Amino acid sequence: MDMYANNTxxxxxxxxxxxxKSNAVKMRGENVNVFYGEKQALFDxxxxxxxxxxxxxxxxxxxxxxxxxxxxxxxxxxxxxCRVTGKITLDDENIYDPGVDxxxxxxxxxxxxxxxxxxxKSIRENIAYGPRIxxxxxxxxxxxxxxxxxxxxxxxxxxxKDRLDAPGTGLxxxxxxxxxxxxxxxxxxxxxxxDEPCSALDPIATAKVEELIDELRENYTxxxxxxxxxxxxxxxxxxxxxxxxxxxxxxxxxxxxxNPEDKRTQDYITGRxx
Amino acid sequence: xxxxxxxxxxxxxxxAGSLLEHGDRTRNRHASERRFRILGxxxxxxxxxxxxxxxxxxxxxxxxxxxxxxxTLDVQLxxxxxxxxxNRNTEELRKVTTFVYAxxxxxxxxxxxxxxxxxxxxxxxxxxxxxxxxxxxxxxxSVVLADPSKIGGTVSFDVLTDGRIDGYYKxxxxxxxxxxxxxxxxxxxxxxxxxxxxxxxxxxxxWDFLTAPDASDTRPEAAGLGVAILGSAYMMLIVLALSxxxxxxxxxxxEEFAPSxxxxxxxxxxxxxxxxxxxxxxxxxxLAVFIxxxxxxxxxxxxxxxxxxLMTLPTIIIATRAALKAVPPxxxxxxxxxxxxxxxxxxxxxxxxxAPGILTGTIIGLAQALGETAPLLLIGMVAFxxxxxxxxxxxxxxxASALPVQVYNWTQRxxxxxxxxxxxxxxxxxxxxxxxxxxxxxxxxxxxxxx
Ligand SMILES: Nc1ncnc2c1ncn2[C@@H]1O[C@H](COP(=O)(O)OP(=O)(O)OP(=O)(O)O)[C@@H](O)[C@H]1O
Ligand SMILES: [Mg+2]
Numbered sequence: 001m002d003m004y005a006n007n008t009x010x011x012x013x014x015x016x017x018x019x020x021k022s023n024a025v026k027m028r029g030e031n032v033n034v035f036y037g038e039k040q041a042l043f044d045x046x047x048x049x050x051x052x053x054x055x056x057x058x059x060x061x062x063x064x065x066x067x068x069x070x071x072x073x074x075x076x077x078x079x080x081x082c083r084v085t086g087k088i089t090l091d092d093e094n095i096y097d098p099g100v101d102x103x104x105x106x107x108x109x110x111x112x113x114x115x116x117x118x119x120x121k122s123i124r125e126n127i128a129y130g131p132r133i134x135x136x137x138x139x140x141x142x143x144x145x146x147x148x149x150x151x152x153x154x155x156x157x158x159x160x161k162d163r164l165d166a167p168g169t170g171l172x173x174x175x176x177x178x179x180x181x182x183x184x185x186x187x188x189x190x191x192x193x194x195d196e197p198c199s200a201l202d203p204i205a206t207a208k209v210e211e212l213i214d215e216l217r218e219n220y221t222x223x224x225x226x227x228x229x230x231x232x233x234x235x236x237x238x239x240x241x242x243x244x245x246x247x248x249x250x251x252x253x254x255x256x257x258x259n260p261e262d263k264r265t266q267d268y269i270t271g272r273x274x
Numbered sequence: 275x276x277x278x279x280x281x282x283x284x285x286x287x288x289x290a291g292s293l294l295e296h297g298d299r300t301r302n303r304h305a306s307e308r309r310f311r312i313l314g315x316x317x318x319x320x321x322x323x324x325x326x327x328x329x330x331x332x333x334x335x336x337x338x339x340x341x342x343x344x345x346t347l348d349v350q351l352x353x354x355x356x357x358x359x360x361n362r363n364t365e366e367l368r369k370v371t372t373f374v375y376a377x378x379x380x381x382x383x384x385x386x387x388x389x390x391x392x393x394x395x396x397x398x399x400x401x402x403x404x405x406x407x408x409x410x411x412x413x414x415x416s417v418v419l420a421d422p423s424k425i426g427g428t429v430s431f432d433v434l435t436d437g438r439i440d441g442y443y444k445x446x447x448x449x450x451x452x453x454x455x456x457x458x459x460x461x462x463x464x465x466x467x468x469x470x471x472x473x474x475x476x477x478x479x480x481w482d483f484l485t486a487p488d489a490s491d492t493r494p495e496a497a498g499l500g501v502a503i504l505g506s507a508y509m510m511l512i513v514l515a516l517s518x519x520x521x522x523x524x525x526x527x528x529e530e531f532a533p534s535x536x537x538x539x540x541x542x543x544x545x546x547x548x549x550x551x552x553x554x555x556x557x558x559x560x561l562a563v564f565i566x567x568x569x570x571x572x573x574x575x576x577x578x579x580x581x582x583x584l585m586t587l588p589t590i591i592i593a594t595r596a597a598l599k600a601v602p603p604x605x606x607x608x609x610x611x612x613x614x615x616x617x618x619x620x621x622x623x624x625x626x627x628x629a630p631g632i633l634t635g636t637i638i639g640l641a642q643a644l645g646e647t648a649p650l651l652l653i654g655m656v657a658f659x660x661x662x663x664x665x666x667x668x669x670x671x672x673x674a675s676a677l678p679v680q681v682y683n684w685t686q687r688x689x690x691x692x693x694x695x696x697x698x699x700x701x702x703x704x705x706x707x708x709x710x711x712x713x714x715x716x717x718x719x720x721x722x723x724x725x
Contacts, residue, residue: 075607080534107612117607130613
């Protein structure tokens with residue numbers, strides 16, 4: 001037992017050294033291969049997601065960004081033909097271990113989708129649902145507090161405090177997306193995955209969400225897929241470039257955007273790729 | 275890129291003329307659109323015409339069954355005849371048959387005729403009693419049995435008239451037809467008219483048509499739908515209670531949990547096929563399995579309900595699966611994404627959104643089952659049943675009839691008065707169907723949500 005503990009501690013120190021930064025590795029993919037039936041969508045991806053940082057994933061359409069993101073909370077399990085090999089760890093535990101309960105995993109690794117998808121229920125119910133099914137609260141007042149703080153953290157509370165019982169689907173697109181973020185936060189995850197969270201939003205709503213992402217970084221680890229170079233540059237600390245199912249490179253965001261190692265990254269960020 | 279600059283000659287020709295001038299192609303297109311529209315209108319018109327024709331013929335024939343002709347008489351309930359011991363013992367009162375009650379009514383009628391001085395030429399004593407339905411003594415008997423304290427007094431009683439007299443006021447019987455009819459004479463019709471003038475005979479709304487049991491061939495005027503409606507209601511209860519949970523459970527399993535493999539595919543194809551199996555086949559199945567093998571009683575709503583449940587199941591499963599499929603995947607992802615389990619996702623989010631579709635499918639399935647006749651004929655639901663089935667659950671095993679079977683049954687009988695009854699029964703059936711379909715529409719409107 002002691003030996004084991006020592007090993008992991010030693011391991012962690014080693015990883016930190018590799019990451020060149022004080023942040024610990026929150027999630028790590030090792031030799032991740034993903035297949036949709038016969039078709040391979042990801043090839044031997046090795047990627048670290050550091051704690052309390054925003055990791056952006058960029059790359060041309062169809063390169064496997066969403067696929068990788070969805071591996072991180074095993075959302076791909078819902079696709080029958082999808083098969084994942086390799087290892088993905090959350091706090092050094094393999095999330096693809098047969099003993100892992102996906103429900104527990106997804107409570108810790110929340111997800112925000114490309115299209116805002118609030119439940120067709122009241123705003124309050126949208127937020128309260130997660131904490132309720134996970135048994136996070138004992139009393140109604142506790143639950144109400146979670147609803148309020150989650151909305152506050154998502155920067156939505158002031159806008160909706162008078163109509164918590166109005167349907168969540170009645171909000172504007174940007175508000176709906178922040179509601180979805182609040183809903184993810186309410187479950188108290190440690191990682192939040194976002195798949196093009198702003199692609200359905202106008203510039204003002206996008207700015208708000210980006211601001212929010214920056215604030216959330218303090219308490220959460222965030223992985224975000226985006227098609228906007230500016231967005232990646234604005235919100236992320238590290239950026240991973242994907243191409244045709246391969247991880248081309250991953251580095252500090254400013255380095256990727258100023259001095260990328262790989263020609264393909266260079267081409268992509270200068271707009272020479274679709 | 276180069277193509278753009280050197281456009282082909284054809285493109286030039288196209289872009290040259292005025293938009294207001296129509297070329298041959300445009301004119302042809304317009305003509306074919308017009309032709310199609312006319313064809314569509316003709317088809318719709320034909321459909322509406324057929325429907326209107328059908329409804330009118332049913333209404334013309336059937337509406338009159340909701341009205342019935344009665345003679346209101348003061349009937350003396352002679353204690354000496356009805357209760358010889360005078361102790362109002364129900365047991366003994368029950369032993370007094372309708373043969374004892376008949377003369378009481380006849381006496382009351384004769385007395386009324388005498389009092390008012392009604393005289394009709396060529397009227398025999400048999401003719402006078404002949405205008406009263408053979409059912410009337412039985413009705414009087416049940417009035418007395420319900421309240422024995424009336425014995426010894428006089429009650430004002432609406433005596434059901436014979437079907438021919440009733441038919442006279444509905445235009446089915448005329449003086450001319452009465453000449454040729456063995457069952458009624460013109461003298462009887464004149465007597466009826468005289469009674470009407472005296473204010474004793476009138477035609478009023480016929481609740482008994484909805485509540486009374488079926489009656490024998492000679493008493494069309496007394497035939498009602500009570501047992502048939504009860505039987506149909508019992509069967510619908512059974513169908514609903516079994517096919518909704520089974521159908522929804524099966525659909526959820528197939529749609530959400532079943533692995534997609536050969537076996538699942540086979541099951542899916544066969545469910546679709548099952549929906550197309552002729553209903554009589556289900557009747558044969560019911561006869562073989564439920565009656566011959568399982569030993570359930572014939573003519574019982576339980577067997578009818580089980581057979582109709584088998585028929586309804588594919589409809590419900592198909593509708594439910596369509597409704598589940600229609601729930602956008604984003605809702606499932608949203609729920610799964612915050613750590614809801616598959617079961618929670620389905621029961622908290624998917625099922626409520628699919629509910630209107632499921633309910634609509636269920637009601638339409640039930641409506642189909644309500645109108646189904648063929649399988650019920652095979653399991654003996656066509657039997658002549660005069661006893662009301664008792665309350666459920668025992669009542670499920672009592673013999674009963676069903677609405678569509680009652681229609682079929684009545685059309686088989688000789689007396690033209692039964693044609694009226696059959697049409698009336700169709701109207702009742704149609705009203706139930708309209709109500710059920712209306713309910714389906716209402717539910718859909720009520721629960722329809724945007725997402
Ligand atoms: N459910 C699926 N079944 C089969 N193939 C899929 C499925 N989802 C994705 N793929 C394939 O996997 C590859 C990667 O898809 P993915 O959605 O991860 O791309 P992406 O980088 O997110 O693209 P985009 O930027 O357009 O969202 C694509 O070739 C796609 O066709
Ligand atoms: Mg994507």
